Amino acid sequence: MEPHDHPARSNPARRQRGRSTYLIDVENAGELARLMQQDRLLTEALGGLLPEEGISLPETGRVLDLACGPGGWLLELAFCFPRATLIGVDLSPAVVEYATAQARSRGLDNVRFQVMDVMEPLAFEDGSFDLINGRLLWGFMLPAAWPRLLAECRRLLRPGGILRLTEMEEPLSTSPAFERLMALGCQALKRAGQSLSPDGRHLGITPV
Structure with missing residues (x-):
């Protein structure tokens, strides 16, 4: 699915559309394995999938995971919220295919993955999500893209929705x-x- 173009929000100085700025070859099998392990370790270190006080996801809520990679966090969340609608987006078609295969092999029909660039406007309606999650986006985000992404997340969140960003030095x-x-x-x-x-x-x- 191709995100809609919004010329007023475009930046001619930024990367060519579809070109990855991720530090490592994310489609390498070893990197996919490392990302799955990183997801597990980060969730464990943080104290769970949604450990923060004040974050409560409705049983039938909608979640968007930004630059989801192989989908480790979202797949685990799908087990905990079987009636929720969970969507992961990533720039790499190969990684999205891998995450989709993971979901199918685990019998999870409440989660799906789509190819989208989070540094471009996202192809969802206003107020589509109760929770938007992003973890370790620093590995590819361009500085000028951060304000645009945050504005896009505000557009996509329902009233009272939560944007959850986990970053590090x-x-x-x-x-x-x-x-x-x-x-x-x-x-x-x-x-x-x-x-x-x-x-x-x-x-x-x-x-x-």
Whole structure:
């Protein structure tokens, strides 16, 4: 499904439509496995799928997962809310196909996955969702795209709906090699124009 064009919201300086700005080849089998493991570990570290106080999803609610990858978080949520409608969107057709196969193999008919670019207007009606979720979007989001995405989420949320974003800075370590790796990664993001940090020393997402 192709998102509707909104010329007033387009930015000619941003990436070519459909071109991935993700740091790693997401369609690599090893990366898909890593993302599934990352989903599991992040959910566990946070204390559950929806551990925050004040977040309650109606039994028949509607959820949108932004840049869902192989769908780990959404698939687990589907087991907990069998009457809800859960939709995951991702830029990669291959990843969407993989997530869809995961849902079918687990007998989950309340979740579906679609190809969409979250840095473009999303092809859903106003007020379509009770909850919009995004986790670790810093890995591909361009700085100028953040305000547009947040505005789009406000459009898509129902009255009283919740936008749930989970982001992070690079981890601290006592390992010189790991610290060097994180520093190089932050510098690479800065040079690629994908950093929110003023000097490229950090990711810069959490202060924003």
